Amino acid sequence: MGYIPELQDLAITMVGIFNPQAQGNLKLEDYPDKAEFVFRCAIAIRDVVMETTPLDHTYRAEVLGRYLDWTTPSYSKWGGEGNRVFGIELARRCLSELPPDDPERAHMWSLLGALLFQGRSPDSTEKEEAISGWRKALDQPNGSLKHRITAGRQLLRYFALIRDWESAYDAANQVVHLIPQMTPRVLWQDADRQYKVRSDGYFALDGLACEAATAALRAGKGPIIALELLEVGRGLLASSFEEIRADVIKLQAHSTKLAGSFDRLRDEINSPNTAAMRRHEASLEFEHVLGDIRKESGFEHFLAFPGEQAVKAAAKDGPIVVINVSRFGCDAILAKHDKIWPLELPHFTLSDAESQRLDARTPAQELQDVLEGLWDAVVKPILDELGFAKPVTQPGDDWPRIWWIPTGALSKFPIHAAGYHDHFSGETVLDRVMSSYSPSIRALTEGRRRQLGNRVSKSPQHQQHEQVLLVAMEETEDQTPLKICPR
Numbered sequence: 001m002g003y004i005p006e007l008q009d010l011a012i013t014m015v016g017i018f019n020p021q022a023q024g025n026l027k028l029e030d031y032p033d034k035a036e037f038v039f040r041c042a043i044a045i046r047d048v049v050m051e052t053t054p055l056d057h058t059y060r061a062e063v064l065g066r067y068l069d070w071t072t073p074s075y076s077k078w079g080g081e082g083n084r085v086f087g088i089e090l091a092r093r094c095l096s097e098l099p100p101d102d103p104e105r106a107h108m109w110s111l112l113g114a115l116l117f118q119g120r121s122p123d124s125t126e127k128e129e130a131i132s133g134w135r136k137a138l139d140q141p142n143g144s145l146k147h148r149i150t151a152g153r154q155l156l157r158y159f160a161l162i163r164d165w166e167s168a169y170d171a172a173n174q175v176v177h178l179i180p181q182m183t184p185r186v187l188w189q190d191a192d193r194q195y196k197v198r199s200d201g202y203f204a205l206d207g208l209a210c211e212a213a214t215a216a217l218r219a220g221k222g223p224i225i226a227l228e229l230l231e232v233g234r235g236l237l238a239s240s241f242e243e244i245r246a247d248v249i250k251l252q253a254h255s256t257k258l259a260g261s262f263d264r265l266r267d268e269i270n271s272p273n274t275a276a277m278r279r280h281e282a283s284l285e286f287e288h289v290l291g292d293i294r295k296e297s298g299f300e301h302f303l304a305f306p307g308e309q310a311v312k313a314a315a316k317d318g319p320i321v322v323i324n325v326s327r328f329g330c331d332a333i334l335a336k337h338d339k340i341w342p343l344e345l346p347h348f349t350l351s352d353a354e355s356q357r358l359d360a361r362t363p364a365q366e367l368q369d370v371l372e373g374l375w376d377a378v379v380k381p382i383l384d385e386l387g388f389a390k391p392v393t394q395p396g397d398d399w400p401r402i403w404w405i406p407t408g409a410l411s412k413f414p415i416h417a418a419g420y421h422d423h424f425s426g427e428t429v430l431d432r433v434m435s436s437y438s439p440s441i442r443a444l445t446e447g448r449r450r451q452l453g454n455r456v457s458k459s460p461q462h463q464q465h466e467q468v469l470l471v472a473m474e475e476t477e478d479q480t481p482l483k484i485c486p487r
Helices: 005-016 032-052 060-069 073-097 104-117 124-139 145-161 165-176 184-189 208-218 223-236 238-254 256-270 276-295 308-314 350-355 364-386 408-412 441-457 460-464
Strands: 320-326 329-335 340-344 401-406 434-437
Touching: 073 104, 104 124, 104 145, 124 145, 124 165, 145 165, 145 208, 165 208, 165 223, 208 223, 208 320, 208 329, 223 320, 223 329, 223 340, 223 441, 238 256, 256 276, 308 329, 308 340, 308 441, 320 350, 320 364, 320 408, 320 441, 329 364, 340 364, 350 408, 401 408, 401 441
Parallel strands: 320 401, 401 434
Antiparallel strands: 320 329, 329 340
């Protein structure tokens, strides 16, 4: 039988409905017999297409790569162990056929490593093959960013699991610094609003920056490196898109040539139509252009961490507290005007954060339990470390301010409200400090810079009249009384 392109299209269409993200309201679990039959038919057609696709066919690697995707966990319930074994054999076969510089190799290496670990503990030979494959995928300069980042994430998690923090950090550092090459448009297409960015089961990027920061701290790289990874990794978040856009608009006003090169190269790197060699060249050009941009006055930290001195300067009016939680642990990074240091928070985990999501419908007792637990495990240790161990009691006392920057799963927690509010013991954040929030170090330092500029540009008379009046209302109609107001 000769090569029949229509069979390929049919097989892809049939098996595509088994992707959980493509099912919508139709749940194939409700029709197990029919689903099994359709899946087997699709596999049979796939096998025919594979055997009849010529070795020199232009899209052979892409065709085999599409079929290899079928063996991933998204389809494991239908194919079972046989599907996984087939995927391993197919990946090895693809790698043996592809030229050394073929960009699809990153895809194959990434999936092969995942399949070797899928649902089991591989033997030592398979483990080395998987790790080696992930490294090769991450290091392939002309591979797609999606597959390179996926491979790097797998390496990070594997080394963190065995507590090889130095290797985990190396993988994290490399993969996070690929993020600036991704365009906001590409990320937004894959984003689940602000806190999760994913396009399929394998390209799950939520929490990557948080994991990278934890790996840096555990590897002893210090708080500055951890903050840099968090800031660079914020390119994954929908909340940072406006910041990125603002930076680019500012660059366009400064140099249309540099801005044009920046946009053109980043789009070229992300385009599926870019040839492999050209993607590699564009990546090198992109780094060169980024370096040129950062040589310009006022753009030294373009899309980058603002630097240690900028953080200390931003903490002049009160400490900055970055709280980072990942599957590897929870830490706070504390910044004052004269030092920056980490604080491990061993009694709070990612599972705690994910199991305690709060919204307007959360029952009062549950909310109280969460606020008290947050106080014990996270906030009290931070306040004690900063020297705010007692409530402010005297009217004339200076009320200290803290700038909170929670990350990942902690971003929706009301840090400012943590504590034991029923005891009137002073064991609450409200009793000890005033709270402000910022989405990132970069946003805070940029805000401080603009604020300073505004102060300089205004006349003394104007500044004297800028005041705020705060009125406390203990009783509000149809609302719960605020017992703390008289205090």
